[in-house]
Amino acid sequence: MSARSVHTAPRLTAALDMLKGYDTVADIGCDHGRLTAALLQKQICNQVIASDISEPSLEKARLLIDRIGLSERVSFRVGDGCSVLDLGECDTIALLGMGGTLMCRILEACSVPLMGAKALVLQPMRAQDDIRGYLYQNKYRIDCDRVISDHGRLYQVFRAIPDDRTEPFPEGFPEGFFDVGYRSFADRDPLLPALCRQQLECHRNMLSNAIGSPGEAVIRCKISALEQILDQI
Numbered sequence: 001m002s003a004r005s006v007h008t009a010p011r012l013t014a015a016l017d018m019l020k021g022y023d024t025v026a027d028i029g030c031d032h033g034r035l036t037a038a039l040l041q042k043q044i045c046n047q048v049i050a051s052d053i054s055e056p057s058l059e060k061a062r063l064l065i066d067r068i069g070l071s072e073r074v075s076f077r078v079g080d081g082c083s084v085l086d087l088g089e090c091d092t093i094a095l096l097g098m099g100g101t102l103m104c105r106i107l108e109a110c111s112v113p114l115m116g117a118k119a120l121v122l123q124p125m126r127a128q129d130d131i132r133g134y135l136y137q138n139k140y141r142i143d144c145d146r147v148i149s150d151h152g153r154l155y156q157v158f159r160a161i162p163d164d165r166t167e168p169f170p171e172g173f174p175e176g177f178f179d180v181g182y183r184s185f186a187d188r189d190p191l192l193p194a195l196c197r198q199q200l201e202c203h204r205n206m207l208s209n210a211i212g213s214p215g216e217a218v219i220r221c222k223i224s225a226l227e228q229i230l231d232q233i
Contacts, residue, residue: 082107
C-alpha cells in the first residue's frame with residue numbers, strides 16, 4: 001500500500017518544528033493521529049507514544065498509522081492525559097488542540113513534572129491564559145512562542161521547558177498578563193499585533209455588556225494590557 005504523505009496545516013507544522021531534535025514524543029490526546037503520522041513521516045523523531053482517552057479516536061489513529069506503514073514505531077495507549085506514561089520513557093510531550101484549563105489538569109496530575117520529559121509543546125484552543133499562567137507559576141520557561149495563521153484563524157503554539165528559575169517578563173510587557181506570550185512579544189512575532197487587536201476588539205465588545213458587573217474590572221485590565229503591548233510593538 002502506498003504511504004502517502006500526511007498533509008499538515010500551518011499550526012501543526014509549527015508544532016512539528018518545535019518537536020525537532022527529540023527521540024520519543026508523547027502525543028497526548030492524539031485524536032486521529034495526524035501529528036503522530038507527520039512526526040514519523042518527516043523523520044522528526046524515532047518513536048511516538050500516541051494516546052487518547054477515546055478508544056474510537058485512537059482506533060482512527062491506529063488505522064492511519066497502519067495505512068502509512070509505520071505502526072512498529074508507535075505505542076498506542078488509551079488513557080487520561082499523562083497517566084499512560086511511565087516515568088522517563090519520553091523526552092517531550094505534545095498537547096495540541098485542547099483547552100488550556102484541561103492542559104493544566106493534565107500537567108497537575110503528573111507525579112513529577114512532565115513525567116521526566118525535557119520539553120512540552122502546546123497549542124491551546126481556548127483559555128490560553130490558564131495554561132500560560134500555570135506554566136509561569138510552576139517555573140516552566142517558554143523558549144519558543146509563535147502566532148500562526150491557519151485557515152483564517154490565529155493560533156498560539158509554544159514550547160515550555162522545566163526550569164528552576166522564574167523567568168522575568170521582558171521590558172514593556174504587562175506584568176502577570178498571560179493571554180498572549182511574553183516570548184512572542186520579546187521576539188516581536190509578526191502576527192502578535194493582529195492577535196492583540198483581535199483580542200482587544202473581543203474584550204471591548206464584552207465590556208459593553210459587563211458594566212457594573214464583577215467581571216468589569218478584569219476586562220478593563222485585559223484591555224489595558226493589550227493596549228500596552230500594541231503601543232510597545
